[in-house]
Amino acid sequence: MAVPLARPALVGGVSLVLMETLNEFGAVQFFGVDTFTTGIYRTWFGMGEQVAAAQLAACLLTFVIVLVLLERWSRGKRRYFHTTNRYQQLPEYVLHGWRAAAATLACLVPVLVGFYCPAAFCSI
Known part of the structure; x- marks a missing residue:
């Protein structure tokens, strides 16, 4: 029951990983690995061919x-959501006073950490 419901999240995560892998530049150039993105970079800045780099980026x-x-x-017309009333909406809680401040902190x-x-240590 849970796997069909998790399919959109799994596919979304895998898609993000694939796109980041294809688009990665910094780490792979640091390690000297040639990827499609480093090829686009070299074509643009190394050879000065902006049109060819744009064509590679379009690919x-x-x-x-x-x-x-x-x-x-592959998903077809399938939809992934609950269709029964067995599931109830979670209750909402409104925090006041020190509890609201603690939750915000x-x-x-x-974000701070x-x-x-790191921004404060880099500027020193």
């Missing part, structure tokens, strides 16, 4: 669009 974009359309075609911690701390 990459076409490949990604074909992947997304292939997934939609808990949500800000990943993941962005502001």
Whole structure:
């Protein structure tokens, strides 16, 4: 029962991984691996061929669009959502006072640790 419901999320995640793999530039160039994206970069900046680089980028974009359309075609007319009333909506809670401040702080911690701390260390 859970696998058909998880299919859109799984396909979306796999699609993002494929697109990021095709589009990765920084790490693969650091390790000296030739990818399609490094070829586009070299064509544009190394050879000075902007038209050829645009054609290569269009090929990459076409490949990604074909992947997304292939997934939609494989899904057909199937829809993935609950069709019964067995599932109830989750209750909503409104926080006030110190609990609201604590919840806001808990949500800000990943942003602070993941962005502001590295940005502060880089500017030093």
